[in-house]
Amino acid sequence: MVRTMMDRTMIEQIVTQVLTLGSNPEAAGEEILGIPVGISNRHIHLSAYHVEVLFGKGHTLTPKKELKQVGEFAAAETVTLIGPKGVIQGVRVLGPARKITQVEISHTDGFSLGILPPLRDSGQIVGSAGLIVVGTAGAITLSEGVICAARHIHMSNVDAQRFGVSDGDRVTAEVDGPRGCLFKNVLVRVHPSFCLEFHIDTDEANAVGLKNGDQVRLPQGEGV
Structure with a gap:
């Protein structure tokens, strides 16, 4: 009887963990596609x-x-x-x-x-x-x-495939934090030699509190 209760408890714990991972892509090991910020x-x-x-x-x-x-x-x-x-x-x-x-x-x-x-x-x-x-x-x-x-994102061909975008596309970049916002009309520039980076000027960065190395992402429905 004790063994049966322990088995049932273990099963319940495993089910809970699986459900939790299913609702949390990062915990499940899915890649969170962040884009580093480079302030010009x-x-x-x-x-x-x-x-x-x-x-x-x-x-x-x-x-x-x-x-x-x-x-x-x-x-x-x-x-x-x-x-x-x-x-x-x-x-x-x-x-x-x-x-x-x-x-x-x-x-x-x-x-x-x-x-x-x-x-x-x-x-x-x-x-x-x-x-x-x-x-x-x-x-x-x-x-x-x-x-x-104008703000833009540099991407390699591999990055563009990961994000589901092409050279010349216009996308929206999402910023988290206290001054979170959406940067619209962001030009995607794709070249085999490009390193992934979101370029904005100092006015835009200061307005939302971004620093070099911070990350933005493409909202669902934007590219991926």
Whole structure:
């Protein structure tokens, strides 16, 4: 009789554990698909020609710190941005050199400089804002090329398959915490060399209390 009672108790405990695991994907060992956050401070991408204008003929960018995306780095070089109403010094150059020069700042930076950078996907600079860029050996005047970069997610092909999305998709990223929110219209950028990362600017990160390395996720029905 005692043995029968013990067996029944063990069975009840096992059933309870199975039911609990079934309602808790993480406890059951299912993968929780989090996306690391990378906050983009103001920076500039330079063409090879503009590198020489700003830092001297024959000059190439000096890598200072590797970035998460393969082959990209924060350079030792910095520039000064001059707008109609203000100046921002020490703006980091990111390498390697690109085909076109592009300045990425926040809307708050735009207020300080006295310009209105449009919200754009990277590379879409036609009709964007302009300013003066000063280096150690010269200066350039940009008639366009200054944007507020739209939020986006870098993914490898493997990551894209895991999340059920494709290059060019627009998804929603969910933020937990006291200031939890939904970031809509997030562009998905897929390339075999990309590392998984959600890029937002400092204005967006500060508004919801996100830090580098925090994670967001795609709500159910978004991709997965």
